[in-house]
Amino acid sequence: MSDQAQVNGERLLKRLDDFAAIGATPAGGVNRQALSVEDREARRLLAELALARGFQVFQDPIANLFIRRGGRGDGPPFLIGSHLDSQPTGGRFDGALGTLAAFEVLESLEDAGIETEMPLEVVAWTNEEGSRFSPGCMGSMAFSLKAIPAEWNDLRGSTGGIFSDELHATLEALPEARMRPMGFPITGYLELHIEQGPSLERENIPVGIVYGIQGTRWLEITIIGQASHAGTTALSFRRDPMTAAATALKTLFDTVMPQDELARFTVGRFAVEPGSVNAIPASVTFTVDLRHPDAGSLDMLEALIVKTCANAADSAGCDARSRRFFEMSPASFPDALLACLDRAAKEQTLATKRMLSGAFHDALFVSHVAPAAMIFVPCRDGLSHNEAEYVEPAHSIAGARMLMASTLQAVSSLGPE
C-alpha cells in the first residue's frame, strides 16, 4: 500500500518556510510562544490549509488542535503530530517539523487517494515548550489526564497574560474548529522530532527510532552556613556553605556521570545569599537535573546526591536541605509499535538507530494512554532551543517519508484487519 504514496518534499520545505515566517526573529529563528498572537496565527494557517483540503478541524478545551482525515471505519483515530509553539529564541524545526510532516502525510495520502481503515489525525499539542507558561507539555498532559489541572488557570506568563485568559482567546480565535471533549480514545501516536542532540549527525544516520524517554528528577539543594566578614573571619571560625557546595559538586561531577554512561547530572542554577563580594555566604542554593532511563537508578542516584550534599555540609559545619520539585518517570515505548517503525525504515531503505530520548516530549504523556513512539532526525551540531537550529532539507524529507511509512505500518498493524 505505502509504495503508492510519496511525500511531496518540496511542499514540506515550503510549509516549513511559511510557518517559520510566523514569529520569525531577525537572527533566523522563531519566537512563537504558547498561546501568543503568533501561536494563534500558526494554528489558523494550519486550520486553513486543512479545511482547503477537505479535512475536518477540531480543538479540545486546552486548545490542542486536531486535523482529521476520515478512514473506512469510524473507530478511534491514530494520531501523528507534535507542537507549533516555540521557545522565545527558538528554532524553525523544534515541533514544527513533526507537525508539518504529519500534515504532509495526510496531504500525500489524499493526493494518492489512499484510504486507511482507521481515521488519521494530525495533532498540534498546546504549550510543549513551557517557556511562557510552566510546565511544558500542558496539552498532552491534560489530554492524558482528561482534565486541565485547576492550578494552571491563574498562571502568569513570562511575557504577560494569565493562562486561562490566553487559552480562552486562543480557542476563540479559531471558531471554525469544532469543540471536542478532553482526552478522547485514540489507537496510537507517532511523533517525528529533531534529535536535539548530536548523536545521529555524528554517526551520519538519518533516522532514530526512539524506544523510550529517560526519567527526570529536579532537586533543589540548599546549604545553610553562617554569613560572616570575609576579612575578619579565620578559617576555624567559618561555616561556609560555598565550601560545602564545591566539595559536594566536585564529588558528584566525578562520580554520577563517569560511573554510569546513561546518567545525566546537571547543575543549571546556583544562587548565593546575601551575595556580597566580601561576605561569607549565609546560604547557597542550587538545582540538580538528574536523568536516567531506569527508575531504580534514579532512586539510587537521588539518594547519593542527597547524602553527598549532607556529608559535605556537615564537614563544613553547615546544614543541607533537599527537596524534589519535579519528577517524570522513565517511559518505554511498546515493542509492537517499534516493530512497525523497523519495518517502515526497511521498506524506505533508511538507516536507523535505536535510541533513547534525553528530552521529554508530548509522546511521553500520550504513552500513558495509548501505544506511542517517536522518530528522530539529525539537527546540526545537536543545537536546539536556539535560533541557529538547522535540519538538512534531505533529513526533513527523510523524516516525513519515515513518518508516513511508519504510520501506514502502524494503522494496518494496530487496526481491525
Place this chain on the structure above:
Amino acid sequence: MSDQAQVNGERLLKRLDDFAAIGATPAGGVNRQALSVEDREARRLLAELALARGFQVFQDPIANLFIRRGGRGDGPPFLIGSHLDSQPTGGRFDGALGTLAAFEVLESLEDAGIETEMPLEVVAWTNEEGSRFSPGCMGSMAFSLKAIPAEWNDLRGSTGGIFSDELHATLEALPEARMRPMGFPITGYLELHIEQGPSLERENIPVGIVYGIQGTRWLEITIIGQASHAGTTALSFRRDPMTAAATALKTLFDTVMPQDELARFTVGRFAVEPGSVNAIPASVTFTVDLRHPDAGSLDMLEALIVKTCANAADSAGCDARSRRFFEMSPASFPDALLACLDRAAKEQTLATKRMLSGAFHDALFVSHVAPAAMIFVPCRDGLSHNEAEYVEPAHSIAGARMLMASTLQAVSSLGPE
C-alpha cells in the same frame, strides 16, 4: 598628665544610646546610611554637642566633619575618630563607638582643664560603609588624595539619590560648620573601633593594638563553556563551566587557607547563565575576596587562583577569564605610634594583644598621609554589620580610656616638646 583626666563612662554610654536612636531599627540595630537624612541628623547632633562645649566645627568638601579643641600651639592637629554612617541593617557600635569615644576624650580633657600643645580634633569620616554609595571609606580616601574622584559625582545610591546631590544637601544641612580645604596637614590619627571578629572576646582581652591592615584583592572569574540540553547531552559532549568551577573551588578551598593561616579566601557571589534548571550553563561567574597582610603573598595567591581556574576550565573544555576589580595594599602602622599605645595600655593597666585588622578602615587611607594606628575592643560573637551587634559597656568605656591615654601619649610624643 593623663592621670588627671578621667573619661566619663556614663556620659559615653548615654551618647551611644542617643546616637543609636537616630535611624534605630525595630530589631535594635541602626539604619543610618551615608548622606541620608539620618546621617545628617547624627552629624547635626554631634555638631550641636560640640558647639555647646565651645569646640569649633568644620567640614570639608566631602562632608568629613571635624570638631576642634585648640591647643597651646597652632600646628597641624592630631585627629581621633571614626565614622557615623552605618550599614542598612547595621549595629549601634560600628563607627559610632570610635566617633563618640573620641568626642568623650575632648569633653574629658575640657572637664579636667587639660591643655594639649597641639590642637586635637575629632573626625567623623563620610561614607565608611560603602553600602549606599560604593566604594566605602570615601571620606578618608578623598582626604588622603586631597581631592574627590570625579567618577563619584554621578553615582546612584542603592536607596536612590545621586552622590553629588546628596553630598551637597548634607553639607548645606550644617551651615554652622565652617568649610575647610580637602586634605589639610595633620600630625597623626588614632581610631577606636570594634574588632568585627571573635578573637579578643574568645581570649578575654579588652584591647587590641592594631599593627596593620591586611591587603585585599577582589577578583572576578568567568568560566565560559557551552549551553546545552541537560537531558540530551552526553558527558563526552559537555563543556560544562559548572564542573570547572566546582573543581577549581574545591582545590582552592583545600589549599589557600589551610596552607597559610594568614590568608583569607572567600567566594561571596556566584552567577550562572542562562540559569535554567535543565540547561548546562553557558557560563558561570564568581568573585573572590582574597586577603593577606603580605603583598608578596597576595601576588602569589592571586596567580595560584588564576592558574587553578584556568586549568580546571581547560580540563572541562572551557575558557576562564579573570580580572582584578579592586585592590587595597596591606598597611603597617608605624612603630613609634604603636609604642605610644603600648605605654598607654600599661598606664591604664589594660591587657592588650597586637593584632591585624581583617577589615579595611578609614585608618588605612589616613596612614598614607600621616602616622596612624587603631585600637580594637571586643564585640559579642565577633558579630558586626548586623542589628545584633553588641559591645559590653565596660569594653566601650575601656576603649575610651585607652583612646584618651593613647592620644595623650601620642600628642606628647609626636609634638614639638
